[in-house]
Amino acid sequence: MATYKLFVSDMDGTILHNHTRIAKETAEVVREAEAQGIRFAIATGRNYFNAKEILDEVGLSCPIVSSNGGRVLTETGEVLHEIDLTTEDALKVVSVLHQDHKYADVFYEMYSEAGLVASRMDLIEAAMENLKQNGDDRSLEMYEFFRKRYYVNEDVKLVEDIEHFIQHEAGRVYKFIAFSSHFEKMSALWAEIDEQVDGVYVTSSGDDNIEVMANGADKGHGVTKLAEHFGVDLSDVVVIGDNLNDVPMFEVAGKGIAMANSHEELIKISDHVTERHDEYGVAKALKRVMNGEWK
Incomplete structure (x- = not known):
């Protein structure tokens, strides 16, 4: 019989069978795990509403650590914890991103209290074309993901002047995520933001992106807040993920499970490795925790 009390899963590359x-x-x-008394939660880089929509599609209702720990909400949508970027830091991040001579093919999104926001449709179109031309499985998967996001669902608000939007309309800014299929530019952008903006934490959920949040907004803090809310000791928490933005929650939880498709650095610090995300790796790992195979 399982002894762990809280099981927290990442989304992309982990519990999502695809994107x-x-x-x-x-x-x-x-649902079987919940019937056995194991609480289930999500910890994702996605914004809360997008994560909840995905859960709703399969009839799951659970707490969500969103924006990599920027927001922590209960299954009913009650906010347990929020930490956002200062206006000054958000504007500094934008100033680095807008150096077109360096990052001409990089586009980005901003998660804010006013919703999911993007700027510069020309950059989005250029990046989409690069993904399509690359032709590899990851690029084509991302192309289809963004095609639906921008051209089918249209769930991203496009703004002309993002600096003005940050200062006057955004409300709280929780996260930036920048994308490019030119991996070396992602590394350079990471280093530059890390060096120039003091109040931020930079991480990644894949070689083709970087994510920028306020210091203290990470999945480790988010999982800790959830455990405190439920009165669960961190030693009784299991986390599962696939990439660098999952490292902080692996560092605080009693058990960390990496996907077979995980970043090598996450595998190094994991207690177990389960099957790939498209091989039902989360379900198989959860069953092993439930039956006591992974104690």
């Missing part, structure tokens, strides 16, 4: 959905089979295993 858009949770498999029904996985959702059933989550």
Whole structure:
């Protein structure tokens, strides 16, 4: 019988069978775990509303650590914790991103109290074309993801003057995420933001992106807040993920499980490695925790 009390899963590359959905089979295993007394939660870089929409599609209701720890909400949407970028730091991040001579093919999104926001549609179109031309599986998967985001669902607000938007309309700014299929530019952008903006934490959920939050907005802090809310000791928490932005929650939890498709640095610090995200790796790991195989 399982002894762990809280199981927290990342989304992309982890519980999502692809970039858009949770498999029904996985959702059933989550419900089995909850029936055994194991609480289930999500910790993701995605914004809260997008994460909740994906969970709703398979009938799951659970707490969500969103924006990499920028926001922590209960299953009913009650905010337990929020930490946002200062206006000054948000503007500094934008100033680095807008150096077109360096980052001409990089586009970015901003998660804010006013919703998911993007600027410079020309950069988005250029990046989309690069993804399409690359032709590898990851690029084509990302191309389809962004095509639906911008041209089908249209769930991103486009603004002409993002500096003005940050100062007057955004409200709280929780996160920036920047994308490029030119991996060396992602590394350079990471280093430059890290050096020039003091109040931020920079991480990544893949070689083709970087994520920027306020210091203290990470999945480790988010999982800790959830555990405190439920009165669960961190030693009784299991986390599962696939990339560098999952490292902070691996560092605080009693058990860390990496996906077979994980970044090598995450695998190094994991207690166990489960199957790939497209091989029901989360469901299989959760079953092993439930039956006591992974104690």
